[in-house]
Structure formats: structure tokens, C-alpha cells
Amino acid sequence: MKYYEVDFNMTPCTQDAQDILSALAGEAGFETFEETATGLKGYVQQALFDEDALKLVLEGFPFENVTLTYSIQKAEDKDWNEQWEQEGFEPIIVGNRLVIHDGRHLPSETAEVEIEIDAHLAFGTGTHETTRMICGMLLDMQLQGLRVLDCGCGTGILGICALKLGAASAVGYDIDEWSADNTRHNAVINLVDDRLTALCGDASVLSDYAPEFNLVMANINRNILLNDMERFRSVMAPKAQLILSGFYKNDCALLESKAQTLGLSLKATRTDGDWACLLFSLD
Secondary structure (H helix, E strand, O other): OOEEEEEEEEEOOOHHHHHHHHHHHHHOOOOEEEEEOOEEEEEEEOOOOOHHHHHHHHOOOOOOOOEEEEEEEEOOOOOOOHHHHHHOOOOEEEOOOEEEEOOOOOOOOOOOEEEEOOOOOOOOOOOOHHHHHHHHHHHOOOOOOOEEEEEOOOOOHHHHHHHHOOOOEEEEEEOOHHHHHHHHHHHHHOOOOOOEEEEEOOHHHHHHOOOOEEEEEEEOOHHHHHHHHHHHHHOEEEEEEEEEEEEEHHHHHHHHHHHHHOOEEEEEEEEEOOEEEEEEEEO
8 A cells, every 4th residue: 555654743742732633633544653753753545645634634733832734745665564464463352252363363262253364455453443343333233144335344354244243245345456355365264255245446336336235334534434424325225224433432423413414323332442433224
């Protein structure tokens, strides 16, 4: 994946200001940050970067006495996950029923549902709060025979989880070609490749689908969710459900308001730290 490297400089530079800045920039799609002597260095995928969205969220910067500027340059083109991929991750337990692991770190005990993820340049291993919350919701749902859509599929973990819990079929899409390929790869590892289709593209790929999905999942940043929610709604079958995550708790009201305009009713809310997950139903 190709990234932009954005240097945020603030005067004066304080820890509180850095924390708020990282939260606000995260809403504009930034994935990771490094603290610097004068502020932060943030990284965002070039394909997802919206400078207007960044300017909009920075307008809400609450420190009036802090002068904030930023500069943008292309980040070095390399495998940003290389070290992480080599090291892998320890098994992750969700709800005492699901275990997520890589091929190097096998779980010591069996679980009701087991998912192996080989992540190559893709997001979604269960290490992040938002992924764990969605998987937790799936564990509490009746998925038998459902047709599932995973928007921004990353490694494919959410679609794979739904299939292992009884869903009949799943479609995933991601704007990043590496993610679509990685989803297909992980589907093979988990023996669900005959029921999972992975597409490369944005939400416009949904124009090829009728209102046929019983469950739609999207673990993406707030602005993309707000922009694409109408497309999600357009492919939802009667009585379908929608799970959204990838945003902060203080974004819930905004997303719920948007969902209500589309005829979606809030059924459940989960939080983990500052992150949130919402479940809607098409009544």
C-alpha cells in the first residue's frame, strides 16, 4: 500500500494536544502516528486520504492557544507490515468462544470457532478493538443461512467469522488490491473459499448487487461510513442488519442520525476504550 506521511507541528507541543490531534486525524483516515518533538507524524493511505476531511476535523481542535500546521509528502514505498508479519501475533480470544491466531502461534486450547489469519499488507487480525467488537456481536447472532457483506474487508476476518458461524455466503470488497488478495488467501486457509467472494474497489461495486444481503458489516472510519451508508442500505434485504465500527464513541450520535434517515433502527451499542460498535436493523 502507498501512504502519505504528514508532519503535524504544534506550538506549544504538549501531550494532551498530541492525544487530541491523533484522535481527530484518526477520524480523517490516519492509521498510525509517531510522536515528534514538535507534534506528530501521521500515516494515511494515499487512496483514502481526503485533505478536505482532515481540514474539517482539525477545525474542531480545542486548544485555542496552540498553533497547528502540517505538511504532506509521500511516504517511503515499502512493506509497512513486514516486521509485524514476520513476528505474527499471539492468539486472541473473543467471548470465550472464538480464537483468532496466525500460523506461527497456535492456541493452547480448542475453541468453538477457530480462525487462522495470515495478514499481508491488510488490516484485521482481531488485535484491534473494533474487529473484536464486531466478532463478539457475530457470536451473539443467528447467522445460519444468511448472505453477508463485508465492506472494507481487509484480511477477510469478518466474512470468514460469519461463515464459520453458519452464514451461507459472503462477499467482501476493499479499495486495496492487497487486501482483496489477502482475503482470498485467508478464505482458502480457513476452508471457506467456496463461499467467499473478494472484490477490489470501493462501495461503487455494490451497484452490481440487488437488495440481497441479510447482514452488512463495515469496519471503516467515520467519514467513509457516513458517505457510503446509503449504498449499504441499497443492498440490504428486508429485515437485514447492519454492523458499523471503526469510529470513536463520540461519533455514535452522528452515525445513528444518518442511519435513521435511511430507515435503520439502533438495536445495540458496544464500546471498548474509546472505540464503538453499533448494530442497526432494517425494520
